Amino acid sequence: MIPLSVIGDGNEGVIKKIGGKPEVRKHLENIGFIVGDTVTVITEQNGNIIVKVKETRVAISKEMASKIYV
Numbered sequence: 001m002i003p004l005s006v007i008g009d010g011n012e013g014v015i016k017k018i019g020g021k022p023e024v025r026k027h028l029e030n031i032g033f034i035v036g037d038t039v040t041v042i043t044e045q046n047g048n049i050i051v052k053v054k055e056t057r058v059a060i061s062k063e064m065a066s067k068i069y070v
Helices: 022-030
Strands: 012-014 038-045 048-053 056-061
Touching: none
Parallel strands: none
Antiparallel strands: 012 038, 038 048, 048 056
């Protein structure tokens, strides 16, 4: 398992684990990051990572992306 923040542009992975405090995990779950789902990194810009999850593009901070393991 590696953090989503390091897999690079254009790569995808299956979410294996979501770390962090319970409120952080709940927030990520609410915006579509569910263990077992596929996520694709579209690009990284200004410390934010734009990803595609469940056919939706979402921008998250690199810190948040480091809590999502693929």
